[in-house]
Amino acid sequence: MAQREKLKCPGCGGEMNFHAEKVDYSKALADPQSMDAEFGGALEEFHTCPRCKLTVERPATD
Amino acid sequence: MDAMDSSAGLPEKPLFIPVILGTPRKGRSSEHVANFVAAQVAARPEAGTELIDVRALSLPASDEGEAIKDPAFSATMMRADALILVVPEYNHGYPGMLKHALDSNLKEYIHKAVGIVGVSAGPWGGTRVIENLLPVMRELGLVTIFWDGNFPHAQKTFDKDTGALLEPAHVRRLEKFVNELVWMAKVLRYGRENVAIE
Ligand SMILES: Cc1cc2nc3c(=O)[nH]c(=O)nc-3n(C[C@H](O)[C@H](O)[C@H](O)COP(=O)(O)O)c2cc1C
């Protein structure tokens, strides 16, 4: 599979590692637009910065 | 491998393993357990800790989930490499306030290790509450370990005035639990930082 472009860390600008996809139920309630009906919640990606330990969440891109 | 110093067997940054005291009850024995557990973690060269008391979190009861985030609690969870939950058994389940607090975060927990320490008045050391918490841990994105802490007869296990441990066997048992949690925390930190999803 082609390597995806790495997300830039909002804390330090370094490259983040995309290590998880997961359903976020709370987000789908706060932001109904984010609901993925096939999963019953928002399907999200989780990226962690090796330098500052920050994890960011964003909608899955598949 | 850049996330570990393999010569010393230590991670280059110390692990941060906060301990969450999971009940606000007045007179709680779990407080003695949490203090003991936090002291054991603090004594490890590869880890630092902080005791988080659910009583001290400012989480409103008028809403649920990430809508009620306590910024300081969420920041501590973000910084954590692993968590230890000290959980009293209440009617074979976990205290509602602990669940209320845990549900206020999600991304802060993903692919982090968790160890659970059960506390009970009865003889089973909170085994039932631990089993009941496991599916919740999974859905929060936390990774459980195969050691637990078990503190049965909690009122008799610590001096009620000084909090001193009266049953020395807990020291060795907890050491095994922390060893496994530290291992899992190191592996998962490496994974979060270096192993990408395809
Ligand atoms: C609402 C409630 C329910 C309880 N249910 C149980 C139980 O199911 N099994 C048990 O062994 N102890 C039970 N206990 C006793 C606690 O486990 C005991 O107080 C122990 O010390 C841990 O809780 P604590 O930190 O609040 O003291 C219960 C206590 C409360 C307040």
Ligand SMILES: [Zn+2]
């Ligand atoms: Zn960063």
